[in-house]
Amino acid sequence: MANEHYAKFIEEAFVKPIRSVLIIDDDYPTLDEMLELEIIHKNGDLPPKSDKRWHDNPGRIKSVIDGFRQPQRPLLVDIHDGANVDTKGDAKVAAHLHQSDLLVLDYELDKNRPQDGARSIEILRGLITNDHFNLVVIHTSEDLDMVYREVILGLLGATSDELTEGEQEAVNQLIVEYEDVDENALQALRAAVATDQYLHARLHASTYMRTMGQGQQPYSDFCALADEAGWDNGNRRLVLRKLLADAERPLRARMRNASTAGLKWATSGVRWVKAESVFIAFSSKADHDDLFADLQNALEAWNPAPSRLFMAKLRAEMDEYGVVAQTEALERQHALAHWYARLLRSKGDERRWLIAESVLRHSDQLLNTILRRVEVFATELISSEAVAAGDNIEARCQEHFNVDLSKAAPKKKAEREHNAFVSSKSPQGWHLTTGHVFTMNSEHWICLSPACDLVPGQGATRNADFGDRTPFMAVKLHPVPVDGNHDVNSNLYIFVTLDGEVQKFCFNSQGKEAVSPVWRTLYAERRGLLDKDFGFKISAMGAGSRKLVATIHPAQVVAQLRYEYALNLLQKLGVSMTRIGLDFV
Structure with missing residues (x-):
């Protein structure tokens, strides 16, 4: 979790640059819907029956939208009710997403299928193929733990860790011998290694066996059963792999064809999910409607490293001040004319080389202006971090990067x-x-x-x-x-x-x-x-x-x-x- 002084830099790098919001929720009124109702009213006709719940409590919907249109944060808000989004996605929504900085997404977009998030998960899958970095808040009235788990599964792909025929026979023999002692052994083992253990193993693919070997959560129940069975460490590993494969089998229908690159998520506390191009926070409609607060809390729980804040700030400054920087970069008209004349006169490989050189010079001029603003941000962040770290700099680095520079091996690698x-x-x-x-x-x-x-x-x-x-x-x-x-x-x-x-x-x-x-x-x-x-x-x-x-x-x-x-x-x-x-x- 980010410290208080660090939280403001997270907000400046990720939250303050937000300029547009797209809400996808089947309970929200759309502009088309409001216009159609007005036309029907003027014609003296009766409005069509609607199962949208915003009619019952329009004040709550207005409160959410007003939260995005405060004087200090007047955002552009668009609303999509998800009506024409099927489980294969929607091209129109995808186009909207590329233009939006924040997506507020209802988990259940089909009232005919309660607790079914197939549509929203398909939208998330479309987002991860988008080059534009997207911030998402899942805003739902469903149980957050269930929604959180389903979103993670929906972005994971199945594993390829299949037991060989010999390993499968060995595991079966171990379980049969255990069932001679306890006839409910297999049932107990499967209860001890279920979805939670499976997700832990996926998140910590390189270390989960070590965690199990030390008898730590979430494998303590499994280890207790393994002790009762008298299995050594090698047998425990083999049986655990078998049980994890069994736990995955019923989950595969909800998973992607391939895992999302760079997928990470929180294991406790504030819920968040992070992929290379998407960050997802979770908010309950029953709690409150301050979605920015929930987004900020999730970002703080993720606690992005300072270097990531630098890059996020650079991206934000490029979006915000790119036109101003472009104007400054184009001031030297004589030099630009000279470069362009050389491009026109050149041919073949020489033109290709000059084009690459010209693009490099233009981008260098553009970045010179932008980088000055990022340097101000970086200076403030480092000054604040230095005061907070004091003499314990190695501990601060370990908190941000999970690297212990006080030890010889990590220091040499660094x-x-x-x-x-x-x-x-x-x-x-x-x-x-x-x-x-x-x-x-x-x-x-x-x-x-x-x-x-x-x-x-x-x-x-x-x-x-x-x-x-x-x-x-x-x-x-x-x-x-x-x-x-x-x-x-x-x-x-x-x-x-x-x-x-x-x-x-x-x-x-x-x-x-x-x-x-x-x-x-x-x-x-x-x-x-x-x-x-x-x-x-x-x-x-x-x-x-x-x-x-x-x-x-x-x-x-x-x-x-x-x-x-x-x-x-x-x-x-x-x-x-x-x-x-x-x-x-």
Whole structure:
């Protein structure tokens, strides 16, 4: 749960930027409905019979809407009654959702099917495929625990943890032996491992077995039965997997085809569900109608990390002040005219390169204005956090990131990830460039030719003898233990993330300044153009039986150094190639 001082920053990053609200509730009046009633009234006809409950208590509906239209928060409110939303979704609603910052969603949208949330869950499933980040409040008169569980199940997909035939036979034998002692053993086991235990195992997929092994909740009842049966830890694990699979089977009809990416939820206290593009809070219609308070409480219970607040604030500032920033970015008309003229005169690969450069410059100008506002927010947040943390900074970091920097192993991992983040990134671009780390013949190399020499079409006359190939300098990278005791500030080491893990490489074979790197002149086929997966081909010279022979090798760009770190290695390569040997004794 967020501290009081931190809560205001959560509100500023997530709640205050809300400008529009869409309410989907079959008890709410829509604009079309009100107009039709007025037309019927003027014609002297009787209004059609309606099962909407807002007629009984219109004051409550007005109270909810007024809550979104306060003077300090005058929001644009739209209402959809969910009448034409089926269990396969509704294209019109999906279009609305993309334009709305907050969705207030009734769980039960079909009065003919009490306690059935199929329609609302289908809307949520549509939201998670939306690139626009959505805040949702499930506003319902149903039991919140039931609604909460059904929403989670509706966003989960079935698991693939099936027991082998041998494992199934072993489990059956264990249960049969237990039933010889207690004839109700299987019934008791299934009661001990039901939906709550299943959801815990899904949320904590990598640690739930450890929790069970320690006899902790929600597996204490199961562990008591396992003790009675005399099962060892291996048997307990096997039986638990079987029971979890049994618990999932009747739930599959309410689940998605595949699990929602990044799905997390609260296990106690204030209810919330979070996916990559959706945050869901829950509110009871029986309690009160202050939905912003319920949303704020859920966000505080989620307690997003400061870095997430920075990103949310950046997104909000871009929406709010993007036009102003755009105006400032477009002030230099002469420079813009010069850039545009170059674009029009260019052709082929040169135009492609200039377009990428122009887009980068425009976005840089746009962000310069926006970032100043985000920096003010970040300064206030960090100042407040520093006062609250005092000398216990590690504990504060653990609260936000679940990383204990007071311990050696997490601290080393944090340093590795920092080094990789500040010095490298995922590969970018459409052609080979300075700092691209690539694999060739199971070895790692780095491209260290100047970037201007690698642009397809540049230096065409100079490289005419090479045909459709671009020559470039590459240095072999030597893998070293990632936790080795190396002087990383010697500027001889780089950190890159490969297959999700940080790896460390040295610029030469010994990690000493005086040792020269292994470098080669290689030739990139097709002028160094990369395919969509960052693959390309290289011609390399090698010894034949009587002469040098050019051999084509497949290569794959797997990472990229940030420009200043690539320039550092480029400079080191230049120093090595221009060194002077002296014959001192």
